Amino acid sequence: MKIELSFPSSHMFLGIPDVVIQELGSELPFTQTELDELSTSVIEGCTNALEHGNKMVDEVPVRLEIEFDPTRIEITIFDQGEGFDFESIDFSQAPTDLMQERGRGIYIMHTYCDELSFFRQNGSFAVRMVKIPRSRAKDGDGGDADAIARED
Amino acid sequence: MKIELSFPSSHMFLGIPDVVIQELGSELPFTQTELDELSTSVIEGCTNALEHGNKMVDEVPVRLEIEFDPTRIEITIFDQGEGFDFESIDFSQAPTDLMQERGRGIYIMHTYCDELSFFRQNGSFAVRMVKIPRSRAKDGDGGDADAIARED
Amino acid sequence: MKIKERERDGVVILEVSGKIMGGPDSELFTNTLKTLVHQGKKRVVVDLGGVSWVNSTGLGILISGYSTLKRSNGEMKLVNVSDRIDSIFMVTKLYSVFDSYKSEDEAIASFAVE
Amino acid sequence: MKIKERERDGVVILEVSGKIMGGPDSELFTNTLKTLVHQGKKRVVVDLGGVSWVNSTGLGILISGYSTLKRSNGEMKLVNVSDRIDSIFMVTKLYSVFDSYKSEDEAIASFAVE
Numbered sequence: 001m002k003i004e005l006s007f008p009s010s011h012m013f014l015g016i017p018d019v020v021i022q023e024l025g026s027e028l029p030f031t032q033t034e035l036d037e038l039s040t041s042v043i044e045g046c047t048n049a050l051e052h053g054n055k056m057v058d059e060v061p062v063r064l065e066i067e068f069d070p071t072r073i074e075i076t077i078f079d080q081g082e083g084f085d086f087e088s089i090d091f092s093q094a095p096t097d098l099m100q101e102r103g104r105g106i107y108i109m110h111t112y113c114d115e116l117s118f119f120r121q122n123g124s125f126a127v128r129m130v131k132i133p134r135s136r137a138k139d140g141d142g143g144d145a146d147a148i149a150r151e152d
Numbered sequence: 153m154k155i156e157l158s159f160p161s162s163h164m165f166l167g168i169p170d171v172v173i174q175e176l177g178s179e180l181p182f183t184q185t186e187l188d189e190l191s192t193s194v195i196e197g198c199t200n201a202l203e204h205g206n207k208m209v210d211e212v213p214v215r216l217e218i219e220f221d222p223t224r225i226e227i228t229i230f231d232q233g234e235g236f237d238f239e240s241i242d243f244s245q246a247p248t249d250l251m252q253e254r255g256r257g258i259y260i261m262h263t264y265c266d267e268l269s270f271f272r273q274n275g276s277f278a279v280r281m282v283k284i285p286r287s288r289a290k291d292g293d294g295g296d297a298d299a300i301a302r303e304d
Numbered sequence: 305m306k307i308k309e310r311e312r313d314g315v316v317i318l319e320v321s322g323k324i325m326g327g328p329d330s331e332l333f334t335n336t337l338k339t340l341v342h343q344g345k346k347r348v349v350v351d352l353g354g355v356s357w358v359n360s361t362g363l364g365i366l367i368s369g370y371s372t373l374k375r376s377n378g379e380m381k382l383v384n385v386s387d388r389i390d391s392i393f394m395v396t397k398l399y400s401v402f403d404s405y406k407s408e409d410e411a412i413a414s415f416a417v418e
Numbered sequence: 419m420k421i422k423e424r425e426r427d428g429v430v431i432l433e434v435s436g437k438i439m440g441g442p443d444s445e446l447f448t449n450t451l452k453t454l455v456h457q458g459k460k461r462v463v464v465d466l467g468g469v470s471w472v473n474s475t476g477l478g479i480l481i482s483g484y485s486t487l488k489r490s491n492g493e494m495k496l497v498n499v500s501d502r503i504d505s506i507f508m509v510t511k512l513y514s515v516f517d518s519y520k521s522e523d524e525a526i527a528s529f530a531v532e
């Protein structure tokens with residue numbers, strides 16, 4: 001199943017992907033910690049898309065495709081920029097200078113997600129992240145999670 | 153400015169337009185009551201779109217276009233159905249039989265929104281609703297509302 | 305929609321949480337009330353404190369539950385109705401059908417005086 | 419991001435709410451701290467209780483505020499750090515930079531013992 005979302009390239013709208021993922025995740029067998037990790041990663045990806053990709057031009061949208069079933073959520077974030085030389089970067093390293101003010105976004109996505117990849121497609125640049133729930137039995141309130149789990 | 157959203161035709165996803173509008177509205181000069189009224193109206197429109205329009209077929213998406221500035225939010229909800237004979241209906245009447253279990257959706261949208269209209273477009277059926285904030289000074293926390301208000 | 309059931313002073317309290325919106329919710333609520341009636345439990349307080357929103361189909365679910373109890377000479381009272389839900393009751397005039405109370409204590413006490 | 423400022427026992431408490439995410443937030447936080455330093459107020463507790471989330475740009479804002487105070491021999495302590503924010507501090511090892519306390523009382527007391 002699929003949800004699509006697009007919003008203008010302004011920090012003001014970064015709360016929107018967050019609430020969509022939190023709400024969607026509440027219907028799937030993810031823990032709150034897992035949802036927070038995914039949500040934070042998506043906010044990092046969207047921040048990069050609107051800052052580096054779309055250069056903060058309001059009219060250029062950040063676009064999200066959210067594909068999911070009870071076993072995974074896969075999110076692809078598209079911007080209209082050139083991208084960057086991602087092959088040459090080691091995502092697994094945080095800045096060693098702890099006082100450095102930037103440069104943690106990709107490292108956070110890499111740490112929090114089960115899969116992370118970048119690619120170009122039809123003039124867009126994209127980052128795709130996948131999150132898999134550790135346990136399909138959600139602690140406490142698995143009611144709706146069960147409902148969707150029965151579907152497939 | 154514009155936000156677009158689409159989700160599968162299942163009740164399970166009706167929470168998503170709600171959180172998007174609540175989050176967007178928190179950045180605009182709307183009161184909580186106004187946001188609740190708009191959000192409830194959008195949920196009614198989406199419920200009709202997925203039940204009557206898309207006949208609960210998961211794969212057929214309900215699509216939303218949300219256009220906004222600090223003076224209004226305008227939301228159009230598209231489904232892939234035939235629509236209905238909206239010209240012949242008096243939206244301003246609630247069911248007089250209070251024990252009737254259905255038939256209040258359009259009345260609620262009509263009561264809560266400043267404008268309500270239906271139309272057909274490119275094989276889709278659509279309902280459009282407009283909400284205008286009574287006062288542009290938001291009670292309590294107008295910080296972000298001010299920020300966007302200064303833009304135009 | 306989720307329902308947690310408990311009893312106090314001979315009154316059944318149904319703590320509802322989530323969204324009341326039709327789909328699978330309709331059966332869940334109606335079946336819960338039918339089972340209660342079947343067990344002879346006809347004084348029911350529905351606590352809406354954990355409900356984020358109700359749509360018009362959800363109103364139908366509440367009406368159906370209300371009717372189910374009424375038909376068996378039972379009664380349904382509401383408690384912890386949020387501003388958002390209260391506004392829908394006003395707009396649809398359903399406030400004149402549903403008895404709603406500020407606290408569980410008041411709702412339970414209201415059965416005693418009848 | 420919104421900031422509410424108050425003072426207790428010679429310590430400035432900054433109650434931050436909303437999202438800490440870069441854009442206009444950077445200047446707001448840095449300017450607030452610079453003004454405090456200018457006024458000779460160098461003991462600051464930042465209360466993150468009302469913060470829904472912080473992104474990596476927001477981490478940079480906190481680091482910049484921390485550095486501003488440090489450079490003037492001041493100190494910044496954090497209080498009410500949510501699980502979500504705590505997890506980002508762990509992952510980025512920033513927990514070793516930021517002193518964070520469970521309560522405002524503890525944070526204020528920590529200045530006294532230095």
Ligand SMILES: Nc1ncnc2c1ncn2[C@@H]1O[C@H](COP(=O)(O)OP(=O)(O)O)[C@@H](O)[C@H]1O
Pocket residue numbers: 044048049052053079081082083084102103104105106107125474475
């Ligand atoms: N969507 C994107 N488009 C172009 N460049 C990007 C994109 N995402 C990341 N980058 C590049 O990768 C670098 C590292 O990104 P990140 O780790 O998120 O740190 P930061 O954004 O704080 O610099 C960025 O500075 C930028 O040069």
Ligand SMILES: Nc1ncnc2c1ncn2[C@@H]1O[C@H](COP(=O)(O)OP(=O)(O)O)[C@@H](O)[C@H]1O
Pocket residue numbers: 196200201204205231233234235236254255256257258259277360361
């Ligand atoms: N998107 C739509 N597509 C087709 N028919 C619709 C649509 N929206 C509303 N309708 C028709 O209008 C009627 C009244 O809608 P509403 O007031 O929302 O009540 P309800 O959905 O409970 O019947 C519906 O029963 C349906 O026949």
